[in-house]
Amino acid sequence: MRIFIVSIFLCLHIWQPAKAANFTISGYVYDDASGEALLGAVVFDRAINKGTSSNEYGFYSFTLPEGSHEIQISYIGYQKQSISINLNQNIQKNIRLKMADQQLKEVIITAHGNEEKAAVKSTQMSSIKIQIEQIKHLPSLGGEVDIIKVMQLMPGVKRGGEGQTGMYVRGGGADQNLILLDEATVYNVSHLFGFFSVFNNDALKDVTMLKGGFPSQYGGRISSIMDIRMKEGNQQKYSAEGGVGLLSSRLTLQGPVLKDKASFLISGRRTYIDKVLGLVGLPIPYYFYDLNGKFNYTINNKDRIFYSAYFGNDVLHEPDMQDSTGENSDSSALDFGFKLGNFTNTLRWNHIYNPKLFSDKEAY
Structure with a gap:
């Protein structure tokens, strides 16, 4: 009897069906026109109702059972893309999405219980994410749209004085907010005594x-924490954009150093109210300027490095004085040369150890 029972157990163990293997598809999601990494792009398999999204560096990792799959990749404002894969090993695949330029009809938005449940189940609470392209369409002061003032309009955020950049979040103080630019802390976030960020x-x-x-x-x-990310620079073609406002002007240049491999971005802004009013005899001894720069280089499929920097100043100086002969007098005794600004720089290295392990190391 004992031998018979042991034989049945061995037979059941031998005929137990093998467990299906799982493999991982991973990579980056990029803008097809510029090569910019897309943050929060959705990668989804409708057949098994499972998906994931790209992280803040555009990297995604998606583990699926072995076999054939139809993967759909989507991002707001871009055309959806579907790819067919036969998953029998770990695959690294980068995705490029094209912008959608079709004219949309009227859109009616309604809330559903599923969205409310998703918000409750989410591990990240009280998060507000805004695309810069959306901010540019908002009303502005002197032609300059201010992201700090946009955030002051959000629920739970109270602004300071009229026109100021101070934020009071859920009863906290204006100095209790952590503001990051490409992961480097920015301590002074305002120009013109608080009217511009x-x-x-x-x-x-x-x-x-x-x-x-x-x-x-x-x-x-x-x-609160405000995490601000800079553009990486167009990897496909050179481009320039700028704007002229009542109080300041700006210019941005970007383009590839090596196509699909390395790119740069340089952006500058300066006020010229001191120059304009000086022409009509009203010397204003104040101006501010900002300079942003970024460089990125793709070493290989697993390694990528970034360097970004910001430099800005508020400059308040004593205007040139003229004596009775009309010559400029020596006003160095009165020139107090007041400057208040920031300088940040960040060196970052992204590395993929395997399809499921991504790391970001930075020094700033």
Whole structure:
């Protein structure tokens, strides 16, 4: 009897069906025209109702059972793309999405219970994410759209004085907010005594604000975190854009150093109210300027390096004085040369160890 029972157990063990193997498809999602990494792109398999999204560097990793799959990649404002894969090993595949330029009809937005449930189940609470292209269409002061003032309009955020850049989030103080530009801390975020922020929108790509439940990689502040990301530079072609406002002008240049391999971005902004009013005999001894720069280089499929920098100043100086002969007098005794600004720089290295492990190391 004992021998019979052991034989049945061995037979069941031998005939137990093998467990299906799982493999991983991973890579980056890019803008097809510029080569910019797309943050939060959705990668989805409708057959098994499973999906993932790209992280803040455009990297995605998606583990699926062995076999044939139809993968759909989508991003707001871009054409959806579907790819067919036969998954029998780990695959690394980069995706390029094209912008959608069709004219949309009237859109009616309604809330559904599924969206509310997703918000409740989400691990990230109190998060506001705004695309820079959306910010550019908002009303502006003197031709300059200010991301700080846009965030002041969000729920749970109260502005300081009229026109000021100070933010009071959920009862906290204006100095209790952590503001990051490409992961480097920006301490002075305003120009013109608080009427303008230091951020040039033409150089920015994405803005995320967290009002609670801060992830462990941040820390250091009590009220909120504003994570601002700069553009990486067009890897396909050279381009220039700029703008002329009542108080300042700006110019941005970007393009490939090596096509599909390395790119650069340089963006500058300066006020000229001191020059304009000086022409009509009203010397204003004040101006401010900003300069953003970024360079990125793709070493191989697993390694990519970035260097970004920002430099800006508020300059207040004593205007030139003239004596009775009409000559400029020596006003060095009165020139107090006041300057208040920021200088940040970040060196970052992205590395893919395997299809499921992505790392970002930075020095700033």
